[in-house]
Amino acid sequence: MGIRPNKQTTSLLSANVEVQGLHGRILWADGSPAPGAQTEPAYVLIHGIGVSHRYLARLHAVLAAKAPTYSIDLPGFGGTPKPDHQLSAEEYGAFIAGALSQSGVDDYILVGHSMGVQFAIEAALCAPERSQHLVLMGPVVDSRHKNLPRQSLALFLDSLLRESPSSNWIVITDYLRCGPRWYATELPVMMKYPTEKRLSLVDIPVLILRGSRDHVAGPEWSLRLSRAVPQGRLVEIPGVGHVAQHMRPKTVADAIRSFVAATSRHN
Incomplete structure (x- = not known):
């Protein structure tokens, strides 16, 4: 596919992508x-x-x-058009796999954050x-947060106590751009998704990464996920909360690169 870039964002x-009537951005x-x-x-x-x-x-x-890297803005988020129906994690995973295939990205390392973890699992299952x-x-x-009040409290405490003003500003302004209607549409999908069960179907190396002060993804939960797959590993980033990749991007990148190097097929 020939990619015609838009102006810088x-x-x-960036380039717009459409998969089965859903619109996003790479x-x-x-x-x-x-x-x-x-x-x-x-x-x-x-x-x-x-x-x-x-x-x-x-x-x-x-x-x-050091390596080719792409980000995806998914349908309904980041100013992309809102779908006309609630999307499941499986549909988002199919969109990711389809967008990458359409764009000529054939081999990749999926890196998901928060609910993006659910989308990444489904993308991996869609195109193993x-x-x-x-x-x-x-x-x-x-x-520990299987109901909405507990999950909301964990997110609130993390934002209040663990995150920087710059990361909170990005998240809040993106929430406003997403809008309460689409956020509320997709929230039940996130809450009901069987993360551990779906992850157990994955047959590739998996790195679970959390900030050591993350209220949202706790240590016991993260350890359990790392043990749900044969090639699982857990890494904690010291001193940061849920949005570790914003607070400690180099440390997070180093952990990811080390994991990929240690578990690549040629090793």
Whole structure:
């Protein structure tokens, strides 16, 4: 597919993608190979509910310095058109796999954050022959927070006590752009998704990554997920909360690269 980039968005080039009537966006750094031109497995960054590529931008920049890296703005988020019906995690996963295939990105490492973990799992299950590794940052929904009040409290405490003003600003402004209606439409999908059960079907190396002070994805939950697959590993980023990739992008990128290097098929 020939990619015609749009004007830069937060220092990233972007192209619109459409898969089965759903509209999203793929983004890459200026100077990086355009989608379809990479010669090695690419990192693909997937945001969570309500937000966009913007809170992954620091991690994107660090990863892109050494490897092809793409971010995706999913349908209904980041200013993309809202679908006319509630989308399941499976539908989002199919959109990701379809958008990457359409864009010529054939081998990749999926990196999801928060609800993006659910989307990444489904994308890996949708295209197992193309998914080389799976990185799940701040995975939801922790078994301690299986009802909405507990999950909301965990997110509130994390934002209040653990995150920086810059990360909170990005998240809040993205929430406003998403709008309460679409956020509320997709929230039940997030809460009901059987993360552990679906992850157990994945047959590639999986890295579970959490901030050591994350109220949302706790240590016991994260450890359990890392043990749900044969090739699972847990890494904690010291001193940060749920949005670890914004607070410590280099440390997170180093952990991801080390994991990929240690578990690649040629090793």
